[in-house]
Amino acid sequence: MQESGLKAVSEDAHHDALRVAIVVNSYPPRLGGLESHVFQLASELVKAGAHVLVVCLSTSASDTVEQGVRVVRLRMHFPIESIISFPALGTTRRLSRLLTEERISVVSTHTRFFPMSWVGVDAAVRSRIPIIHTEHGAGFVRVRSASIQFFARLVDLTLGRRALRRADRVLAVSAQSAQFVTRLSGVDSTVFPNALQLEFWPPTQKTQPPNGIAFLGRLVGGKGWETVIDVAVELITKRGFDDLVVHVLGDGPESELLRLYVQASGIASSVQIHGHAHVATIRSALERSVLVNPSELAEGFQVTLLEAVASGAQVVSYPVPSIAPLLADGGPMRQVEVDSFDALVECVADALRNPLPPMPRGTLESRWSWRVRSHEYLDIAQSVIAARAARNGRGARSV
Structure with missing residues (x-):
C-alpha cells in the first residue's frame, strides 16, 4: 500500500452531515453479496445526506468518487484463492490518521x-470513534480446502x-447470523437484513407461468451450481420438461468447471451461461424462472x-436464513426440508407447475428497500454516537 492512498480531503461540502467510514476488504466492481450490501448501503446513505468514505483492498491503489461516495482502494497483499487478502503493514496507523482528519462520526465494518474489519476496528479504537460492525455470516467458513477451513476457524x-x-x-443480517455472533463472541446483536434498491427492480409484468430454472450467485464450491445443472438434466430427460430453459447467472473461480460440466451434461443446448450480468439481464432471466438455491455454505x-x-x-x-423472513412477508418460497436431490427435484417441478403468488409490491417497498433500510442505519448510527458521548460524560454532537 502506498501511504499516498490515505490522504484526507480538506474541504468537503458535507461539514455538518453524519460522516461514515466503511472499511471493508472488497467493494464493486468485485462481485458478491457482501459487496452488493456495502455498495447499496453507501449509495443510499449519501442520498440521505451522509458523507461516506469507503476504504477497501484492490489489485491497485486509487482514490475516486463514485456516485457521491469517496472510494479509497489500497493495494491488496497475499491473496488466498479469491477468498481473503491483506493490507500492507502500517495500514491501521495510517487509517486512524485519515479517520481523524476526515472527522469521521462512525466506522462501519463488515464480517468478522x-x-x-480488524484494521477498521483497531483504527477506530485508536481514534476514539464509535464502531458499527455488521456480520454477514451464519457460521464458520466452509470451503473445499480443509486447510483453509481450519485457518478460517x-x-x-x-x-x-x-x-x-x-x-x-x-x-447481523439474519437471526441465524445473530445466533452465530452470540456463540462466537457472547455479544448480542440487532438483526439488520439485506435489501434492494427497488428503482432497479420495477414491478414485474409477468402473466405466464415459469418456463425455466435459474442459478444466481458466485461460481464457487458449495453454492450448488452443479446441483442446479443436475436438476435440469433430471427435469428435461426424465420429467417431461423438454422445453425448459436453464439460466446460470454469475461468475467466479469455478466458471470454467461450469462450462465443462454443462458440456458433459447432455443438455448444453438448454443452458444459457450469462456470466456476470447486469440487473436488466437478471430480471429478464428470473421473471419466468424458478430460482434453485441448493447452497451448503x-x-x-x-x-x-x-x-x-x-x-x-x-x-x-435448501434451508438458509433468508427463506423465513421472505416467506413471512408473502414471498413465493419453497424450502426443501430434506437435504436430498430427489426432494429438490420434486419441489422444483411443483414450482414450475403450480407457481405461488408474488410478494405484494407494497411489502417489498416498505420492508425490503434500501431507501427504508438506510434510514434505519442512520438511526442506529445516531444512537451509537449518542451512547458513546454519554459514556464519555458529554452531550452527543449534533450530526
Whole structure:
C-alpha cells in the first residue's frame, strides 16, 4: 500500500452531515453479496445526506468518487484463492490518521473474518470513534480446502471474536447470523437484513407461468451450481420438461468447471451461461424462472433470493436464513426440508407447475428497500454516537 492512498480531503461540502467510514476488504466492481450490501448501503446513505468514505483492498491503489461516495482502494497483499487478502503493514496507523482528519462520526465494518474489519476496528479504537460492525455470516467458513477451513476457524476464534467484542454495536443480517455472533463472541446483536434498491427492480409484468430454472450467485464450491445443472438434466430427460430453459447467472473461480460440466451434461443446448450480468439481464432471466438455491455454505442473508422475489420468480431452496423472513412477508418460497436431490427435484417441478403468488409490491417497498433500510442505519448510527458521548460524560454532537 502506498501511504499516498490515505490522504484526507480538506474541504468537503458535507461539514455538518453524519460522516461514515466503511472499511471493508472488497467493494464493486468485485462481485458478491457482501459487496452488493456495502455498495447499496453507501449509495443510499449519501442520498440521505451522509458523507461516506469507503476504504477497501484492490489489485491497485486509487482514490475516486463514485456516485457521491469517496472510494479509497489500497493495494491488496497475499491473496488466498479469491477468498481473503491483506493490507500492507502500517495500514491501521495510517487509517486512524485519515479517520481523524476526515472527522469521521462512525466506522462501519463488515464480517468478522476479513482483515480490513480488524484494521477498521483497531483504527477506530485508536481514534476514539464509535464502531458499527455488521456480520454477514451464519457460521464458520466452509470451503473445499480443509486447510483453509481450519485457518478460517482459527481466525474466527481469535481476531474475529476480538473484532465483534470491540464494536460498539453489532448488526447481523439474519437471526441465524445473530445466533452465530452470540456463540462466537457472547455479544448480542440487532438483526439488520439485506435489501434492494427497488428503482432497479420495477414491478414485474409477468402473466405466464415459469418456463425455466435459474442459478444466481458466485461460481464457487458449495453454492450448488452443479446441483442446479443436475436438476435440469433430471427435469428435461426424465420429467417431461423438454422445453425448459436453464439460466446460470454469475461468475467466479469455478466458471470454467461450469462450462465443462454443462458440456458433459447432455443438455448444453438448454443452458444459457450469462456470466456476470447486469440487473436488466437478471430480471429478464428470473421473471419466468424458478430460482434453485441448493447452497451448503454458511449463508447469512442471500440477497439473490430477494432479487428473485423482486423479479417475480419462484424460489426453491435448501434451508438458509433468508427463506423465513421472505416467506413471512408473502414471498413465493419453497424450502426443501430434506437435504436430498430427489426432494429438490420434486419441489422444483411443483414450482414450475403450480407457481405461488408474488410478494405484494407494497411489502417489498416498505420492508425490503434500501431507501427504508438506510434510514434505519442512520438511526442506529445516531444512537451509537449518542451512547458513546454519554459514556464519555458529554452531550452527543449534533450530526
